[in-house]
Amino acid sequence: MSFTIATTVDEALVALGAGARPIAGGTDLVVGARHGKAALPGDLVAIDRIDELGGVELDSAGVRVGALMSHAELMTDPVIVGSYTAIADASALVGSPSTRHVGTLGGNVMNGSPAMDTGAPLTVLGATAELRSVTGSRTVSLDELWAGPGRTTADLGELLVALHLPPAQDRCGSAYVRLEYRRAMEIAVVGAAAAVTLAADGTIASAAVALAAVAPTILSVDGVDQALVGCTPADAGPVVAALASEQAAPISDLRASDRYRRHCIGVMAKRAVDAAARRADGESIAVPVNRSLGIGAA
Amino acid sequence: MAIAEVPRFVRADGPDKVTGSGRYAADINLTGQLVAKFRYAGVSHARITKLDTSAASAMPGVFAVLTAADVPDVIYSPVVPDRRLFAKDVVRFEGELVAAVAAVDAATAQAAVDAIVVEYEDLPIVDDLEAAMADGSPLVHQDWESYAVTGDTVQRPNVASFSSIEKGDVDTAMASADHVVTSRYVADGCHALPIEPRAVVAQWEGEKVTIWTSTQVPFDARAGVCETLQMPASKVRVIVPHLGGGFGGKCGFHFEAHVAALAKAARRPVKLVFSRQEEMVAPDRRREGMIVDITSGVKADGTLVARTGWIAIDNGAYTADAAFFPQLAAMHVAGPYAMEAVKVEASLVYTNHQPSGSVRAPTAPQACWALESHTDELAAVVGMDPVEFRRANIVDEGVEGAAGQVYGEIGLRRCLDAAVGASAYGDDLPDDEAVGVAISWWPSFPGPSGAYIKIDSDGSGMIITGAQECGTGSVMTLRMLAAKELGMEPEDFQLVYQDTSAAPYDTGATGSQTLLNNGRAVVEGAREVAAQLRDLAADQLEAAPDDIVLASGKAHVSGSPDKAVSIVELAGIAAEGEMLIGKGSGTPPEYPSVSAMCVGDQGLAGWAGPQFACHAVHVRLDRETGVVRVLDVSAAHDSGTIINPVAAHGQVEGGIMMGVGQALTEGTQYGDDAKQRNTGLLEYKLQTAADAPTIRTEFIEIPDPNAGPYGAKGLAEAPNVPTAAAIANGVAKLVGTPVRQLPMTAERVWMTSEGMSS
Numbered sequence A: 001m002s003f004t005i006a007t008t009v010d011e012a013l014v015a016l017g018a019g020a021r022p023i024a025g026g027t028d029l030v031v032g033a034r035h036g037k038a039a040l041p042g043d044l045v046a047i048d049r050i051d052e053l054g055g056v057e058l059d060s061a062g063v064r065v066g067a068l069m070s071h072a073e074l075m076t077d078p079v080i081v082g083s084y085t086a087i088a089d090a091s092a093l094v095g096s097p098s099t100r101h102v103g104t105l106g107g108n109v110m111n112g113s114p115a116m117d118t119g120a121p122l123t124v125l126g127a128t129a130e131l132r133s134v135t136g137s138r139t140v141s142l143d144e145l146w147a148g149p150g151r152t153t154a155d156l157g158e159l160l161v162a163l164h165l166p167p168a169q170d171r172c173g174s175a176y177v178r179l180e181y182r183r184a185m186e187i188a189v190v191g192a193a194a195a196v197t198l199a200a201d202g203t204i205a206s207a208a209v210a211l212a213a214v215a216p217t218i219l220s221v222d223g224v225d226q227a228l229v230g231c232t233p234a235d236a237g238p239v240v241a242a243l244a245s246e247q248a249a250p251i252s253d254l255r256a257s258d259r260y261r262r263h264c265i266g267v268m269a270k271r272a273v274d275a276a277a278r279r280a281d282g283e284s285i286a287v288p289v290n291r292s293l294g295i296g297a298a
Numbered sequence B: 001m002a003i004a005e006v007p008r009f010v011r012a013d014g015p016d017k018v019t020g021s022g023r024y025a026a027d028i029n030l031t032g033q034l035v036a037k038f039r040y041a042g043v044s045h046a047r048i049t050k051l052d053t054s055a056a057s058a059m060p061g062v063f064a065v066l067t068a069a070d071v072p073d074v075i076y077s078p079v080v081p082d083r084r085l086f087a088k089d090v091v092r093f094e095g096e097l098v099a100a101v102a103a104v105d106a107a108t109a110q111a112a113v114d115a116i117v118v119e120y121e122d123l124p125i126v127d128d129l130e131a132a133m134a135d136g137s138p139l140v141h142q143d144w145e146s147y148a149v150t151g152d153t154v155q156r157p158n159v160a161s162f163s164s165i166e167k168g169d170v171d172t173a174m175a176s177a178d179h180v181v182t183s184r185y186v187a188d189g190c191h192a193l194p195i196e197p198r199a200v201v202a203q204w205e206g207e208k209v210t211i212w213t214s215t216q217v218p219f220d221a222r223a224g225v226c227e228t229l230q231m232p233a234s235k236v237r238v239i240v241p242h243l244g245g246g247f248g249g250k251c252g253f254h255f256e257a258h259v260a261a262l263a264k265a266a267r268r269p270v271k272l273v274f275s276r277q278e279e280m281v282a283p284d285r286r287r288e289g290m291i292v293d294i295t296s297g298v299k300a301d302g303t304l305v306a307r308t309g310w311i312a313i314d315n316g317a318y319t320a321d322a323a324f325f326p327q328l329a330a331m332h333v334a335g336p337y338a339m340e341a342v343k344v345e346a347s348l349v350y351t352n353h354q355p356s357g358s359v360r361a362p363t364a365p366q367a368c369w370a371l372e373s374h375t376d377e378l379a380a381v382v383g384m385d386p387v388e389f390r391r392a393n394i395v396d397e398g399v400e401g402a403a404g405q406v407y408g409e410i411g412l413r414r415c416l417d418a419a420v421g422a423s424a425y426g427d428d429l430p431d432d433e434a435v436g437v438a439i440s441w442w443p444s445f446p447g448p449s450g451a452y453i454k455i456d457s458d459g460s461g462m463i464i465t466g467a468q469e470c471g472t473g474s475v476m477t478l479r480m481l482a483a484k485e486l487g488m489e490p491e492d493f494q495l496v497y498q499d500t501s502a503a504p505y506d507t508g509a510t511g512s513q514t515l516l517n518n519g520r521a522v523v524e525g526a527r528e529v530a531a532q533l534r535d536l537a538a539d540q541l542e543a544a545p546d547d548i549v550l551a552s553g554k555a556h557v558s559g560s561p562d563k564a565v566s567i568v569e570l571a572g573i574a575a576e577g578e579m580l581i582g583k584g585s586g587t588p589p590e591y592p593s594v595s596a597m598c599v600g601d602q603g604l605a606g607w608a609g610p611q612f613a614c615h616a617v618h619v620r621l622d623r624e625t626g627v628v629r630v631l632d633v634s635a636a637h638d639s640g641t642i643i644n645p646v647a648a649h650g651q652v653e654g655g656i657m658m659g660v661g662q663a664l665t666e667g668t669q670y671g672d673d674a675k676q677r678n679t680g681l682l683e684y685k686l687q688t689a690a691d692a693p694t695i696r697t698e699f700i701e702i703p704d705p706n707a708g709p710y711g712a713k714g715l716a717e718a719p720n721v722p723t724a725a726a727i728a729n730g731v732a733k734l735v736g737t738p739v740r741q742l743p744m745t746a747e748r749v750w751m752t753s754e755g756m757s758s
């Protein structure tokens, strides 16, 4: 049993190489252990004091979002709120104020829950993950990263250092909405993110939609771009709802039946596209969309 | 009409609780203390074929392992004795105790619990209320007939208790109706969920045991220990440190005897602290699931003429205090309406679920939800506005209610007017919003209760009371009552309470009764001290005792405020001779007589101090998903005189939030194995602060002469009663038809609006 507090990425990588597991905010790891989901790893390396893992930086390739960015930071960060709004929508819905201050983006992504709130936004925004180990670094798509519920393809020695987002386009907007039964301490029953770029005439120039909590991992909806390009946002609603409901592979559990999830994911996808298109058109819809548009329990 | 003009009254326990300096049962640590852990059945119905604790007992660090064989073979319970401390031969619900361990630390105790070998032979699961009552159903208690059950019972399989209310000739009255409407409503169970999972610490000194426990009812807990461990009350002391909420979940006797028995066997103090999951499944205090069938006959003009009702209540595996539930439920399905004839029958049905017990207004929110939803259906059938329909049919002064009680001056009509008037009822609302209205009633529970009052030599007062504070603030209100009698300030009084060896008996924080009963006791005790003070002051001021007025910390001669002596001074004089000590136990109000015929009468058809309420709830429905949000609540309550407005508003607000949870998100979900599947706060969804609606409360203050001090009635449970019902009526307006299951989860609302059944 060991507990290492790393202050640099290199220190953390050494510890990981020696078999320790990283702990950022601990809101998944510790709470999960207490619930008996999985025992707390014997060797832990705390990464929450590593400055290099924080921050949102603009670079030539777009934006680098440090893995340690907390949900509370993400939901108010001007770059995220301004250009990658779906992420802010998602972070603003996470748990409670304390969960948001402690929980991190990296933890959310690496925990690999199919119900993770930032997963669908990152997917529609085209994010890639930068993984580093003592032997080097690599960048993978999120599709490659998530392997199943609670599983990633990252090696045990690899640390997620940052997520990279492509540069924001003009007349592009994004949004994340989720079905929730109450207004705090909720887990997505289902959730949907959309990124939409509008053409000059107000029709959809490109679109992407991804879904949370309806498949073993975050699900990118196929055929959205082809189906929506040239549609007005209003016409796009029923189309995207049908695509989402069709492609979803939800389960029945204590939160909802598969039938209800399948129905609601269509509703969420439609609303996400609508909100994303309105943002693309310059409308300011406050974060999170759930509250400002009266969705779900809002 | 508040009796003290104190705008914000500081609770005596408030600063302790807010700053963290207060101590709860789990904070108590004694020298040599061991940790208790329980072995639960883990299955819902089975015969024990093997129980071997030898490996556990042999483990180092294990000081005691107990099973049914190690404690007196006592079958206990308040009315229907049907359970033992530990399962003997048969387990009947998943949370039943099979064994208990005391060990040096939690890990050792858990390892010992795991090392106990228990083998079972499955018995058939009984978990469907209707099937359980059918002839030939497997029985939860095979040998029930041999139990020492008193009172009327009805010989149906698995029925633990039965009650009916019957007035007039219901067949004839029903035949005279122009419309007859029949509805079925089905409510899931739910939980009290106090924020503090319970803790019990027991320590023996010779033949005496002291038990620190998180109970709402210390005297009841003591009685349970005495009954099961066969000890005299003089040898058992129960102390409650601060209590982290109860909501009924900590009423009754629970685990005090198990921990005391462990401590005795181990010869060491023993402490039990529950996890959240244990708090959910082990106590016999789940709010009961219920099936309600109601049929009502109305005339074309909207006059209600007759009602029949059939109620099945999920008792769970053992009868905690639920034996009286049938009559309460029957009263709530009859409801605060006038009608010619009524016949409601209610059965408490054994199942292999966790036992039910009094959670804040037992049976009432579910029964009220069914009745008030049905009432909106009745209004619709005669084409009347639901509020008008209620105005035409509710009980009022001089009117005979369903059980034949004739009411004095009551505030129900004024509650209806006030709550509806304060709401957006009748306004033009967006098409996804509506206001639902429900009315309700709830009895006050008169009972014996005692307190001592003393004033020490320095003039400081002390109230030594049997009453228990579970967060309602009513114990704090006792200080206001004593202060008023003695011309002092509430802050001049300390409270000594929650200790069975210090104070006279009180029923505890149960049945909204503290102010009603202990309030009278405190007033009576304070009046004794006041008389002493007047005598002393009369001597000092050379006046007649009857002319002495106690006010502002002084005793003065009536009409001459300057001819005065301070109470501090009088206290100093008294300390040298006959001390300032008073006692009170009040005379409980009487239960009114009723004319209805009640089979299995449980004494709850005639209500002393009946409380009335109306809630008007503004809801918004997300039509595509079925998610309902409560936007605001207008509440009006007749709880008689309001003594402490700050605490009274708190009760209404808290009761409403609990009601919103029961209405929308909180419900037990059971598997086919009769085990609860949502036993954590992740999947059992309470309402959060972020969900709280705006709440406006108006009190209709009509002092009730047959109730508590100054005409106060109970209040703590009443606000819980009509909330789910009012939400339901708002939702039904939007969906076009009632959602017939409780909680009205988003999925159920969606299915109802899609015409699907679940």
Ligand SMILES: Cc1cc2nc3c(=O)[nH]c(=O)nc-3n(C[C@H](O)[C@H](O)[C@H](O)COP(=O)(O)OP(=O)(O)OC[C@H]3O[C@@H](n4cnc5c(N)ncnc54)[C@H](O)[C@@H]3O)c2cc1C
Binding pocket: A021, A022, A023, A024, A025, A026, A027, A028, A029, A030, A031, A047, A067, A093, A094, A095, A096, A099, A102, A103, A104, A105, A106, A107, A108, A109, A110, A111, A115, A116, A117, A118, A158, A159, A160, A161, A185, A186, A187, A188
């Ligand atoms: C009360 C409560 C409410 C919640 N509500 C929500 C919600 O609404 N939506 C939601 O999506 N989640 C929710 N969560 C889950 C959790 O808070 C989030 O997933 C959070 O983002 C996790 O971040 P963390 O830093 O706390 O992760 P940790 O618990 O520290 O780590 C989670 C996992 O990721 C690994 N890990 C962490 N950082 C890295 C890294 N940089 N590289 C490699 N591996 C890493 C850890 O080893 C661990 O396996 C909630 C949790 C709680 C307790």
